[in-house]
Amino acid sequence: MRHYAVTRLIRAGISPVTSNLPIRCYAYRASNSLHRIPSRFQSFFATRTSSSYPELSDPDLEIQWRTLKDNNLEKELVESVRAEIWEGRISNKRARNEKAQAAKRRRLEQGEEVTTPIYATNFSQEDIENEQRRPKKKAAVLLGYSGTGYHGMQLSATERTIEGDLFPALVAAGAISKANAADPKKSSFVRCARTDKGVHAAGNVVSLKMIVEDPDLVKKINEQLSPQIRVWDVLVASKSFSSYMMCDSRVYEYLIPSHSFLPPHPSTYLGRKLVEVAEQCGDLDGFKARQEEVDGFWDEVDEKYIKPILENVPDETRRIVQKALYIEEEENAISAGEEPREPKVRAEQKNTEPKPDKPVEDAENTETDKPTLESDTKESDTKPNNVDPGKWQIIRTVKAIKAAYLDAKKAYRIPAARMARIQETLDKFVGTRNFYNYTIQKAHNDPSARRVIRSFKLNPNPIIIDGTEWLSLKVHGQSFMMHQIRKMVSMMALIVRCGCDPQRIVDSYGSTKIAIPKVPGLGLLLEHPVFDTYNKKAQSLGKEKIEFDRYSKEIDEFKQREIYDRIFREEEETKSFASFFNHVDNLPKETFLYISSGGVQAAASSQQPNASLSDEQKQSLAAVQSDSGSGSEKNEGNGEEEG
Incomplete structure (x- = not known):
């Protein structure tokens, strides 16, 4: 309620010089303190002559703006309030872009080398001027891709990415004008969900302003792309459509070999410690009961x-x-x-x-x-x-x-009892939870760490590829933080394979910091984003719904050929999952003992896992917390979407 009357009007574009504009000012009580309009703003108001209302505490106080004769006084008020709201930030996109372009020109004038992004297509000024201007429309590009060999989804000036291949393909197909071919920002290029290195997507959406008059546009775009990237369709959307802002939720799939749920070998550090801690805590019978099917x-x-x-x-x-x-x-x-x-x-x-x-x-x-x-x-x-x-x-x-x-x-073929334990553990993730332990660089009190998981399901029908049994997990969430899904899968797998109580998932939402490793990235797949809210309005706007069901046949064939087969083949060659769990089992420190009967307190060193470790142990911990040789992304990314 601070500056309520002034800020609400200015945000709505109404000038405070309007005379006789009635505003109802409500007193607002929070933490037993009454919030009032600051005294420096009270001079701009004229109150009723019947009462002075010095405290402005009447909930139905009706006040009016005084006509400001002095334009400088008005300007001062507007600027002060805008400063309060925006805190000096540049709120205009065009101003930000112009500032970036000006900085680039200064570097060129000073003789500094400015590297052209690898995704940029440069045309001569003559070609740009001679190109016929064609109308552009806001559109949604529906695509799928295999992330193998790519450094993620997002554009990079120096690394090969999915968008880095897609944008020049749009230029070559005539969907982007030559004047905009070097800078995606000029086309309002926005992706729905960013994926990190090695992560795949059966369905993703990019929105931008583009030329869509060619009936063979999709075919021409695909001709310019690697078989690892396929555009399913280009749909004309509303003028205000943003694939990122209008996405309601996202569905991810994770594929994992069933042998990942085998318990640690008794000779490993973790295998010995689990039994030892269970005996100390008087939970040996419970521990054995949770491992009954693999006893x-x-x-x-x-x-x-x-x-x-x-x-x-x-x-x-x-x-x-x-x-x-x-x-x-x-x-x-x-x-x-x-x-x-x-x-x-x-x-x-x-x-x-x-x-x-x-x-x-x-x-x-x-x-x-x-x-x-x-x-x-x-x-x-x-x-x-x-x-x-x-x-x-x-x-x-x-x-x-x-x-x-x-x-x-x-x-190994996973028994039904083991699969039931997996689903029981996955259910503990559903709801609005504090997932700060499942990402990087976030504190327990960070509001952005609270995320909504709508469902997390295990497919009850495993598949067998080249003699290895695989399980499919699908998670539907509003949004995901960096590494969140891979850490959730890792936590679930550790709990099941180590005979831990699934309640440990709930404990992980508490203030105690624990080190959760992330499973290999090769098993992660963005199934599709969901645009329910936009789709409800699409018909009234005369636009098509953004859905992937109509392309299910093509998508299923693509997933099998370019995604699933690559995942199975890469695992056969690299043994990423076996290597990952081998490192977890053999790490000679209490870092992962939060999945023992001792609970999160048993992982005494997990908050500072590198303290008092030898060089070799530090390397081992780094291996576990990275991708364990799977060839997936480094610890870098967008910090918001999974990868």
Whole structure:
């Protein structure tokens, strides 16, 4: 209510010099204090002669503007109020753009090099002047893309991005005039949802002013684009349409291998700590109950997959191999993506794959031969000349064991009870929550950290690709912060695989800061944005609704070919998920013990995870909190939309 009468009028474009303009001024009480019009504004009002109303506390006080004879006095009032409202910010878009252009001209005049963005198409002044002027309309470009190989959605002056390919394609197709071909701002170019490096989208929307008279426009645009990017349609929208401002909500999908929900191997740091803390907290029975469907899995896998490999290995070699695979925690936490270092045995241990977990009967029902040292080291049959024969046998044995663990993981089929635990945990995210722990650089008291999740569902029908079982998760939210979805999926997976109470999700909304790693970006997909509010008005405006249902056949084919197949192929090549959870399990610190029976307080060092860590441990923690070698984006982005 501060400056209520003055500010509301000026914001509405009404001048305070209007005489006899009645305004009803209401006293407003908050925190037991009465807010009144500041004294410096009271001189501009004329009150009724029947009473002086010195406190302006009458809720039905009717006051009138006095006609201001002095224009300077009026100007002073307007400027002071605008300063209060805008705090010196430039509110005019054109003024901001002109300021940026002026700065660019100054740099050119001073001889500084101004780099042309890679997405800009430069035409000569003669070409621009000779081009026939054609009418432009505000339009919505509906598109889908595979983010593999791109540095995200948003335009970048130096990196290849989705918009960086789309904009010059629009220019080449004749949808952007030559005069505007170097600067997307001139066309009011706005995206609906920004995605980070490696993140895909089956449906996204870009709005801009463009030339839409060509009936073959969509075809011409697609001819200029990589097969990884497809434009579904170009729809003429209302003049005020903004794909960002008018988007009501967004739906994302995340694909994850079912073996990600296997518990940590008992030999890992996390595997040992979970049991230890459960015993200390008197929750051992509860912990075992939450892991009932995978109880004894590791022992059976070791018996079936690992024992045959070690049977013919000398005792001394076997001891070294076991140490290389299950060495103490400080040696077991390694940074992702590093090249193997000497000694070779220790380097091999760095990417150790923990064994799968699920009753082995599922694995036994699949056609998988028992691994042997000979069958699992075909690529390593030729011994390098400079490697000692004894060391070479150790290396081959370690590789065979790792390959056996991977085969067992691929054979894993998640039981219904495990899937029910996943859905129970996902339900804890639904509603308006404080997600400051699920992004970066936000405090608990930051209002922008409160986000609305409308639904978070697990598809009850897994799919099997090349022998690996995959699960599909879909989250529908009003908006998402940077890394939010990947951290939500990570938290859910940690809770399920570690036998944690799903209530820990609710605890994560509290003021205690915890370090939640983000799962690999390759599984994330923007399904489509939702424009319900705009669509309700579209018919009355004579415009088409912005929906993706009508393109479902083309989108499904594109998703399978350019997105799903790429995700499955990349995971097969990089083992990103196995590597990610391996690093989490082997990090030798209490950072992730908030998913133990001890709760968030058990992660004593999680607020300062780098304190008192060795250099190697710091590298390991950085690997877990990054993408664990998945090749996804760095810790940079827009800070608002997921990625």
